[in-house]
Amino acid sequence: MFDWMIVGAGFAGSVLAERIASQRNESVLVMDTRDHIGGNAHDYKDEAGILVHRYGPHIFHTNAASVVDYLSQFTGWRPYEHRVLANVDGMLLPIPINLDTVNRLYGLDLDSAGMEAFLATRREAIDNIQTSEDVVVSTVGRDLYEKFFQGYTRKQWGLDPSQLSRIVTARIPTRTNRDDRYFTDTFQKMPSDGYTAMFANILDHPNIRLELGQKWNPARDRPRARRLIFTGPIDEYFDHRFGALPYRSLRFAHETLDVEWAQPVATINYPQTEEYTRITEYKHLTGQTHPKTSLTYEYPTNEGDPYYPIPRPENQALYKQYRTVAEGLSDVWFVGRLGAYQYLNMDQVIGQALATFARINSDRAPTAMVRAAE
Known part of the structure; x- marks a missing residue:
């Protein structure tokens, strides 16, 4: 019997696991359907030895000093401004x-x-x-x-x-000057050894146990812990009782070229041509030196893992039905982009997780956690 079970080893689940394990000295079981940590921010070295992002580019930027202070316990940084x-x-x-x-x-x-x-x-x-x-x-x-x-x-x-x-x-500004940075946040840097290395440090605690490649099974898994944090789709938790919440997904095509550089900047968008939306070249992000280069092409689709909650009024109305039921649970918290059905940046998810932990630690009622996750 664990004190906590957390479904999802992305930012929301990993940050909450670390806080609960280190600050409350309680046991945490972290489960993820995928065979790796880091959620959509997972990176790895491909066959050429180039560090790439499996699920498309993740560019860290924030104005929240508390988020930077938290992550800096687990990673160094390299400066990077996205163009x-x-x-x-x-x-x-x-x-x-x-x-x-x-x-x-x-x-x-x-x-x-x-x-x-x-x-x-x-x-x-x-x-x-x-x-x-x-x-x-x-x-x-x-x-x-x-x-x-x-x-x-x-x-x-x-x-x-x-x-x-x-x-x-x-979310996309228009500028009357020559500032060509995609973001203008005060902090724009990338984890010096990559995201997966940072997640490994976050989850490296004796009170945390990982079970990867395991799909959440409520009948089997819920009895294993006293309390649950769910970072997957909230409608999935409730077995889609009101209907499925719509999400947009992505298909990724990865390619390595026998040239040092393929693009003048990390990402090129294609609003007029091609089936894909953008191509990203990772060495711009990571600063890695390598005679070859690796790219990712992104193809949006309705099939596959849920990435983006679709922002339409009828979808928000459906989500509110699930949120109302969630607020009646005494021992379950819903956190993250999928748990709160919100299009959140990485720093916003981390901030949400830290705020949720603060409320957990103050022994406030779980209904407050559901509202905080919005």
């Missing part, structure tokens, strides 16, 4: 859209004030911004929307931006 180009009209242009994007695309020579005036003539006035399309056309106009956002979003989500919540494209 992305979009293949648009046969050119590789900075994304998010900035001053150079507009100047090169339209053959202009604008300064920041000129770009603001240029965009002002193209924006569409929308009184009530509801969808992802509304966000973009009200910011940069329809032509830039169609070139950079519409096709990419259709591929990524299998839906037109007009069918998706505004939160999807609201």
Whole structure:
């Protein structure tokens, strides 16, 4: 009998396992369907000896000092600022859209004030911004929307931006300067030895036992622990009693080339052409020196592991049905992107896990944990 069982060895499950084991001196069984730790952030050396991310690129960035302080107990860091180009009209242009994007695309020579005036003539006035399309056309106009956002979003989500919540494209800024960094967070670094090495350090505690390659079986596994933290899909826990929550998945194609470099930046997006959404070259992220290079192509799909909760009002309404039932449980916590049915970045998941542990440690009622996980 363990004090805790945690389903999922990604960020949410691993952070909570470490906190419970080290701060409460309680026993924790961590179970994961996959045969490795680290969840979607898992990395490994491929046959060529190049460190790659099995489930697509994971770029660490945050403004939360508490998250950095926590992870820094388990990893060193290497500086890295992510840059992305979009293949648009046969050119590789900075994304998010900035001053150079507009100047090169339209053959202009604008300064920041000129770009603001240029965009002002193209924006569409929308009184009530509801969808992802509304966000973009009200910011940069329809032509830039169609070139950079519409096709990419259709591929990524299998839906037109007009069918998706505004939160999807609201995450992507538009800049009137030449800042070509994808993120502007105060902390932008990568784990010096990779994510898997960091997870191994997080989970290296005598109170933690790992069982990998084991699918959660409630009849068999729930009696093995007094309390449960579930980081898988919340609808799966309840056997889809209200219906399945929709998720978008990804298929990855990995490739190694006999050249030192294949791309000028880590990631190139393809909003207009190709079936894949983007190609990532990992040595840009890791700083590894190697005569060959490895790439990953991403193909969005409706089949496969759940990656992205689909942000539509009817899906949130369905999730709230599951959340209501979850709030009635006295010994189960739901945490993480799948447990809270939210599109969360890595640092947000870690922050959520740390906040959940603080509430567990204060002996507050489990119903508060469910709300905190949102």
